[in-house]
Amino acid sequence: MVENRPYAKFLAYLVLTIGVIIVAFPVYLAVIASTNDSATISNGNMSLLPGDQAGVNYYRTLFQGTARTSGEAVGSMMVNSFIMAMGIAFGKILISILSAFAVVYFNFPFRKTAFWIIFITLMLPVEVRIYPTYKIVADLGMLDTYTGLILPLIASATGTLLFRQFFMTVPDELLEASKIDGAGAFRFFKDTLIPLSITTIAALFVIQFIYGWNQYLWPLLITTKSSMQTVVIGIKKMLTTQDVLTEWQIAMTTAVLAMLPPVLVVIFMQRLFVKGLVETEK
Amino acid sequence: MAGVTLDTVRKIYAGNVEAVKGVSLDIEDGSFCVLVGPSGCGKSTLLRMIAGLETISGGTVKIGDRIVNQIEPADRDIAMVFQNYALYPHMSVYDNMAYGLRNRGTPKDEIEKRVKEAARILAIESFLARKPRQLSGGQRQRVAMGRAIVRKPQVFLFDEPLSNLDAKLRVQMRVEIKRLQKALGVTSIYVTHDQVEAMTLSDKLVVMSGGQIEQVGSPADVYRRPETRFVATFIGSPPMNILPGTVEGPGRVSVGGQSIAVTDMREGLSAGTPVEVGLRPEDVQAGSAGVSALTMDVDFVEELGATQLFHGKVAGAEFVVQASTGQIPADTRRLTLAIDPANVHLFDPQTTKRLGRV
Amino acid sequence: MEKRAIFSSKTLPYLLLLPQLAITFIFFYWPASQAIWQSFLLEDAFGLSSEFVGFENYRTLFEQPEYYRAMVTTAVFSTAVAILSLSCALLLASQADKQLRFGQGYKTLLIWPYAVAPAIAGVLWIFMFHPTLGMVSRPIKTMGIDWNPMLNANHAMILLVFAATWKQISYNFLFFLAGLQAIPKSVIEAAAIDGAGPLRRFWTIVFPLLSPTTFFLIVVTVVYVFFETFGTIDAVTGGGPAGQTTTLVYKVYSDGRLGGDLGSSAAQSVILMLIVIGLTAIQFRYVERKVQY
Numbered sequence: 061m062v063e064n065r066p067y068a069k070f071l072a073y074l075v076l077t078i079g080v081i082i083v084a085f086p087v088y089l090a091v092i093a094s095t096n097d098s099a100t101i102s103n104g105n106m107s108l109l110p111g112d113q114a115g116v117n118y119y120r121t122l123f124q125g126t127a128r129t130s131g132e133a134v135g136s137m138m139v140n141s142f143i144m145a146m147g148i149a150f151g152k153i154l155i156s157i158l159s160a161f162a163v164v165y166f167n168f169p170f171r172k173t174a175f176w177i178i179f180i181t182l183m184l185p186v187e188v189r190i191y192p193t194y195k196i197v198a199d200l201g202m203l204d205t206y207t208g209l210i211l212p213l214i215a216s217a218t219g220t221l222l223f224r225q226f227f228m229t230v231p232d233e234l235l236e237a238s239k240i241d242g243a244g245a246f247r248f249f250k251d252t253l254i255p256l257s258i259t260t261i262a263a264l265f266v267i268q269f270i271y272g273w274n275q276y277l278w279p280l281l282i283t284t285k286s287s288m289q290t291v292v293i294g295i296k297k298m299l300t301t302q303d304v305l306t307e308w309q310i311a312m313t314t315a316v317l318a319m320l321p322p323v324l325v326v327i328f329m330q331r332l333f334v335k336g337l338v339e340t341e342k
Numbered sequence: 343m344a345g346v347t348l349d350t351v352r353k354i355y356a357g358n359v360e361a362v363k364g365v366s367l368d369i370e371d372g373s374f375c376v377l378v379g380p381s382g383c384g385k386s387t388l389l390r391m392i393a394g395l396e397t398i399s400g401g402t403v404k405i406g407d408r409i410v411n412q413i414e415p416a417d418r419d420i421a422m423v424f425q426n427y428a429l430y431p432h433m434s435v436y437d438n439m440a441y442g443l444r445n446r447g448t449p450k451d452e453i454e455k456r457v458k459e460a461a462r463i464l465a466i467e468s469f470l471a472r473k474p475r476q477l478s479g480g481q482r483q484r485v486a487m488g489r490a491i492v493r494k495p496q497v498f499l500f501d502e503p504l505s506n507l508d509a510k511l512r513v514q515m516r517v518e519i520k521r522l523q524k525a526l527g528v529t530s531i532y533v534t535h536d537q538v539e540a541m542t543l544s545d546k547l548v549v550m551s552g553g554q555i556e557q558v559g560s561p562a563d564v565y566r567r568p569e570t571r572f573v574a575t576f577i578g579s580p581p582m583n584i585l586p587g588t589v590e591g592p593g594r595v596s597v598g599g600q601s602i603a604v605t606d607m608r609e610g611l612s613a614g615t616p617v618e619v620g621l622r623p624e625d626v627q628a629g630s631a632g633v634s635a636l637t638m639d640v641d642f643v644e645e646l647g648a649t650q651l652f653h654g655k656v657a658g659a660e661f662v663v664q665a666s667t668g669q670i671p672a673d674t675r676r677l678t679l680a681i682d683p684a685n686v687h688l689f690d691p692q693t694t695k696r697l698g699r700v
Numbered sequence: 701m702e703k704r705a706i707f708s709s710k711t712l713p714y715l716l717l718l719p720q721l722a723i724t725f726i727f728f729y730w731p732a733s734q735a736i737w738q739s740f741l742l743e744d745a746f747g748l749s750s751e752f753v754g755f756e757n758y759r760t761l762f763e764q765p766e767y768y769r770a771m772v773t774t775a776v777f778s779t780a781v782a783i784l785s786l787s788c789a790l791l792l793a794s795q796a797d798k799q800l801r802f803g804q805g806y807k808t809l810l811i812w813p814y815a816v817a818p819a820i821a822g823v824l825w826i827f828m829f830h831p832t833l834g835m836v837s838r839p840i841k842t843m844g845i846d847w848n849p850m851l852n853a854n855h856a857m858i859l860l861v862f863a864a865t866w867k868q869i870s871y872n873f874l875f876f877l878a879g880l881q882a883i884p885k886s887v888i889e890a891a892a893i894d895g896a897g898p899l900r901r902f903w904t905i906v907f908p909l910l911s912p913t914t915f916f917l918i919v920v921t922v923v924y925v926f927f928e929t930f931g932t933i934d935a936v937t938g939g940g941p942a943g944q945t946t947t948l949v950y951k952v953y954s955d956g957r958l959g960g961d962l963g964s965s966a967a968q969s970v971i972l973m974l975i976v977i978g979l980t981a982i983q984f985r986y987v988e989r990k991v992q993y
């Protein structure tokens with residue numbers, strides 16, 4: 061529109077800039093804290109400029125840990141988080157693409173039932189079935205294992221719905237052409253459906269990686285060994301807020317490290333991230 | 343090579359929709375057979391049953407000497423060209439053509455030879471590395487053809503392969519398909535609702551309506567001697583005029599009180615029997631009074647360039663006459679039409695069947 | 701909606717569905733039904749035996765003042781976060797929708813907090829608002845307010861609302877921006893020709909057209925506050941002080957912890973299930989999620 065109101069644009073820049081500053085400020089402070097020593101922070105003397113302790117803090121955090129986390133280094137917690145996030149993302153994609161393939165491309169007596177069984181899981185988040193789920197995982201001997209961390213979180217309707225929706229848009233003629241070209245179900249899936257779904261897969265991967273990395277309640281319940289802790293749980297253990305002995309510089313260094321992978325994923329895979337977010341909510 | 347034989351083939355869809363009602367048809371080896379008919383008449387269904395994409399509810403389909411009812415599409419030795427081409431969007435042109443061959447374990451150098459050969463015939467050699475989305479509609483169409491050719495199948499199946507192209511390209515591709523089919527000599531079955539395509543391409547023309555065959559024959563036969571009123575009005579453009587009339591005696595009918603002679607007329611029709619009289623717009627001679635003549639009140643004239651269409655009424659019914667431009671002054675209000683007895687078609691108003699000599 | 705072209709195999713579809721269905725049954729349906737069953741049982745103090753007590757657990761639950769307090773806390777928390785995060789997000793989105801030079805850059809800088817774990821968001825905010833060392837607490841204290849979220853329940857709630865809102869703005873911003881971009885420019889131009897100024901256009905044209913998005917985001921934000929802020933609460937307040945920031949979900953967790961009152965915890969889970977079903981139903985009923993069958 062040819063509307064010439066310079067102040068409107070100025071206002072827009074102003075509002076957005078303030079927004080960005082407010083959004084970034086807590087993280088900026090965390091980064092600053094990760095470059096200061098313990099005393100500076102707990103005296104309340106921290107300035108808004110970086111200190112000179114970054115090397116020490118990041119080294120200690122990544123490789124040594126603190127007494128509160130039973131000396132578990134954040135580096136190994138991040139490895140745990142990474143395994144869990146990747147496991148959840150891949151697991152979800154795998155089982156949901158298979159089930160969507162079954163529901164869309166086959167006709168069998170319990171098709172609708174199967175779809176609804178999966179669909180209803182939307183209404184059963186972990187939080188509403190915490191202890192019974194915990195008990196099953198315990199009975200299966202999966203406490204303090206990666207399997208226990210990953211498996212219960214990989215089934216959900218989101219992925220199946222997403223793939224189903226995408227498969228419905230694939231023209232029937234492609235399957236017919238494949239059939240004439242001599243491709244069976246497996247070949248069609250591998251040679252045509254998967255390559256066509258690749259962006260959907262990537263988008264779902266980005267969302268599920270973030271989801272997995274950021275899990276809190278579930279790992280809190282089922283990990284008791286410090287060696288199985290994820291980084292999001294680890295940081296909570298570092299601060300008991302009443303405690304003056306909290307090593308804030310280490311806690312904030314851990315916070316920065318814990319944010320890094322998922323935030324980088326969002327920034328560098330923004331297009332896929334937005335696609336995934338919008339489509340899993342449709 | 344092989345012909346295709348259909349024996350009372352039927353298709354009943356879920357919900358008891360009978361889309362194909364017992365079709366029998368013999369398609370000779372190497373011939374070009376076109377299935378034509380209005381939308382929804384079951385021609386795609388029939389073609390897809392031949393391809394094996396649709397189960398056959400009744401009857402048998404034979405390709406060569408083999409009954410293929412229970413055989414998978416891939417094993418029927420056919421190739422198909424779809425209306426939307428159905429190219430694999432993520433594969434290059436080369437891979438699109440090679441895919442079927444790879445799936446059946448054709449040796450690599452053989453695949454390469456065949457793809458190159460097909461690409462040369464279709465003049466798409468320079469696109470082999472491209473993805474389908476980087477091609478124009480006409481080029482995609484060629485790739486779809488190429489995918490069919492490389493397979494060296496017994497039968498080509500086409501389901502309205504040209505209807506996504508613009509008018510000019512459609513004519514060009516039509517000629518190319520015909521040339522290609524003649525060169526390769528592969529039995530082809532081609533579905534269309536475009537009667538110009540049907541007439542120009544076919545050796546054997548099959549007109550369908552309501553899940554049944556109305557008439558089978560060479561395009562010239564079907565045009566010259568339509569067996570039913572449906573075929574008469576479906577084939578030919580503009581469509582044949584139909585006028586109500588009655589039998590006067592052997593070889594004569596009366597239309598709106600005017601008497602006309604008929605060459606091809608069933609013997610033994612008693613005087614007074616109602617008939618439908620069919621006259622093609624291009625078969626009547628306007629302006630000259632002849633032995634048999636009708637008069638027409640003109641409503642308006644359509645200019646088509648080389649010809650003109652005069653729209654009006656004869657004996658109370660709509661009537662169209664086609665005449666070369668300039669032959670008749672455009673402001674003529676009343677025309678006298680000379681009728682050649684050989685060009686009059688008679689149909690039974692009840693059964694709509696032709697009342698010709700047996 | 702169904703495919704015309706499908707495969708015909710008797711066993712393959714079941715094999716394909718097997719992993720998902722197995723996990724769904726083992727980790728969703730079985731525990732959920734266990735929760736329902738347990739909500740009707742009363743365990744003795746040692747957890748050795750249990751007896752069927754019908755709706756007893758539900759009755760005691762509704763006699764607990766703490767349960768009502770958790771409901772109120774949850775309601776206040778979700779309302780505050782919904783109002784705050786939606787209005788901030790709408791303000792930012794409406795500005796970002798203008799043809800700006802660095803539009804994409806601003807967008808990137810505003811959406812990344814989505815990727816921060818709720819618990820980490822809590823940690824960042826408690827660091828800023830820590831009563832003794834918080835950088836933001838200092839100016840508040842010099843204003844004469846005895847700021848202490850560790851002891852003062854209102855302060856604790858304010859802090860939680862900030863932390864939860866901060867994280868949710870990015871999501872709401874993204875969807876508002878998409879909603880704004882989907883409004884045909886011609887509609888706004890027509891309003892401009894009709895003489896409506898920018899602000900008037902926003903409230904009479906844009907905002908009503910955005911209402912499906914707004915409604916959708918309200919539901920999503922409420923679901924988020926109900927369930928995902930668990931980590932934030934656990935990191936910031938641990939439900940305190942004195943249980944005053946304990947939400948419904950947090951209470952399920954803390955009541956059942958260390959083999960505590962499992963019957964009551966189960967009854968609470970069942971009530972939560974009903975709430976989720978209600979929220980999902982609302983979402984599907986009014987937000988036109990396109991799921992056929």
Ligand SMILES: Nc1ncnc2c1ncn2[C@@H]1O[C@H](COP(=O)(O)OP(=O)(O)OP(=O)(O)O)[C@@H](O)[C@H]1O
Pocket residue numbers: 355356359360361379380381382383384385386387388535704
């Ligand atoms: N999967 C199906 N289930 C039920 N009825 C169907 C199905 N497919 C087609 N039909 C019906 O069968 C009839 C024939 O369909 P078909 O596709 O063969 O027509 P067609 O002659 O190819 O028409 P068009 O020129 O429009 O492509 C139609 O009435 C159609 O509605």
Ligand SMILES: [Mg+2]
Pocket residue numbers: 385386387
């Ligand atoms: Mg058709």
